Amino acid sequence: MKPLSFAAPLLASLCLFGVAAHADQLDDIKQRGTLVCGTLGIAEPFSFANPQTRQTQGYDVDFCQAIASSLGVKLELKLVAVPARIPELLQGRVDVLAANLGWTAERAEQIAFSDGYYVSLTKLASRRANGFAGSSALSGKRVAAAKGSTSEAAARRAIPNVEVITYQDPPSIFLALQQGKVDAAAVSELVLVRWRQEVEASAPIDILEPALLRESWGIGMRRNEAALIRHVNGVLAEMEKSGEAARIFDKWLGTGTPYKLKRDFRIEPIKG
Structure with missing residues (x-):
């Protein structure tokens, strides 16, 4: 019986050590x-x-x-x-x-x-030619967002009957917006500022208010x-x-x- 009584605390000690080492x-x-x-x-x-x-x-x-x-x-x-x-x-x-x-x-x-x-604002952008006055005008529309992002969740929560189309990254979202595959895109305000600067002379976009989300990173x-x-x-x-x-x-x-x-x-x- 003695070997068993010795082995049990030893095994317990090794397990505890393993947990501590892992932690x-x-x-x-x-x-x-x-x-x-x-x-x-x-x-x-x-x-x-x-x-x-x-x-x-x-x-x-x-x-x-x-x-x-x-x-x-x-x-x-x-x-x-x-x-x-x-x-x-x-x-x-x-x-x-x-x-x-x-x-x-x-x-x-x-x-x-x-x-x-960091504190981030998530907003919507649409092609200016579509003439959306604000985010409330996107009910029932197609909105692009990054898959698994808080932008995706915010769009689903804030826009009635929205159809969210997910993409892997911001460049893919931007391309979908420019090609008219979606009506709007939900991403960080900073990303939208750069996009707006890039296409102002060719295919301008508008950043819509109000913001969908204010979040801490x-x-x-x-x-x-x-x-x-x-x-x-x-x-x-x-x-x-x-x-x-x-x-x-x-x-x-x-x-x-x-x-x-x-x-x-x-x-x-x-x-x-």
Whole structure:
């Protein structure tokens, strides 16, 4: 009987050790020497390819780099599609997500969100030739949105009898809008600003009011990684305090950019 009484606590200890080791992702990242950050790669100015270097850059990338630098590790970017963001995280293929990830109650049941590091407006755009006066005029119409995005959910919720046509990425949505396959597109206001500038002289579009959604974006992490969550929130808090977060905003979105936006939010816990 003694071997059995010895084996049971030993097995229990090994199980506990295994759980602890699995849960301490922060140490795993440090030992590996690399932070793997999932990002979109096709969402200017948040994550997109530099036309000269072809390297992925942008607002989200700078926040990924700040987290990696705080840990003294290299940053590895992994490009993910919108519907694959959370599965890639849950399956351990990325350590964190900085991928236009808006907080929703449903997502918060699956993953952990950092404090909000950006606040996004989702709006609708239509071809000017269609003459839609506002988003209320799109009842029963076809609206394009990214598959699995909060824009898709917002369009379904806000527009009566809408037919939502989903696409994998913003360029595909824009093409569908220009080709008349859909009546409107629901995406980030920033994306719409750039689209409007690009086609003003040829096939102009209008950005419709009111906004469908105002959402806070967070860095996505697995829920059981308490140490990593605390560390990321600590980094974000320090970036807000030092002014680094505001400098990143101005670099990609401020008055010297095509968006000419003024930062009207602070990094703070997301209020669900």
